[in-house]
Amino acid sequence: MATKGRIIVAGEITCSEKVDIRYIVRNVLREVGYNPWKFLIYVFVHRQSQDIADGVNTALEAREGINEQYGSMGAGDQGTMYGYATNETKEMLPLPLVLSHRIVKRLDDVRKGKLIKGILPDGKAQVTVVEYAGDTPVRVKKNRSCLSSAYRGQNSRGTSIRYFK
Numbered sequence: 769m770a771t772k773g774r775i776i777v778a779g780e781i782t783c784s785e786k787v788d789i790r791y792i793v794r795n796v797l798r799e800v801g802y803n804p805w806k807f808l809i810y811v812f813v814h815r816q817s818q819d820i821a822d823g824v825n826t827a828l829e830a831r832e833g834i835n836e837q838y839g840s841m842g843a844g845d846q847g848t849m850y851g852y853a854t855n856e857t858k859e860m861l862p863l864p865l866v867l868s869h870r871i872v873k874r875l876d877d878v879r880k881g882k883l884i885k886g887i888l889p890d891g892k893a894q895v896t897v898v899e900y901a902g903d904t905p906v907r908v909k910k911n912r913s914c915l916s917s918a919y920r921g922q923n924s925r926g927t928s929i930r931y932f933k
Contacts, residue, residue: 775809780816789813801879801889868893871916879918887918 769776775797777789789811794804856863871893878884879891893916 770807773807775807776812777810778812781813782816863897864895867895867897867914871895871914875916875918884918886920888920891916891918893917 769778775793777793781787790809793807793809797804797807853860854862857866859866872891875887875891875893876889879887879889893914895914
């Protein structure tokens with residue numbers, strides 16, 4: 769979790785090596801364009817309980833000697849997952865999501881390549897599509913349909929708004 773100059777890393781891990789989580793967080797911050805020393809980093813990570821580690825690594829069936837096709841597979845480490853598959857795009861993701869990903873990727877590329885000077889990380893994009901021919905999005909709305917923004921820091925003057933056709 770990150771907010772207002774603070775980053776909190778929390779959870780349970782099973783690992784054979786000591787992991788310097790603060791070091792990793794600072795490197796990621798540096799890679800994406802932030803000054804890592806402007807953040808307070810709190811780490812609340814502890815060893816995963818053996819019961820949970822056993823379930824993640826090896827299924828209960830395998831631990832009890834039951835031989836089934838998938839009985840040896842553990843649950844895997846669980847995370848938060850969301851989304852759905854659709855045939856709107858070759859990526860099998862919703863068209864607005866694919867387009868907004870392309871926009872923010874390009875925004876990040878021009879920031880890193882200094883093609884646009886003075887912009888900072890944390891760009892955003894929103895894309896609205898017209899749905900017709902059933903429920904399949906076919907084209908982006910003409911005018912007022914794509915929005916992207918880039919953070920320029922507290923010392924920048926004014927706001928730039930540009931309309932493209």
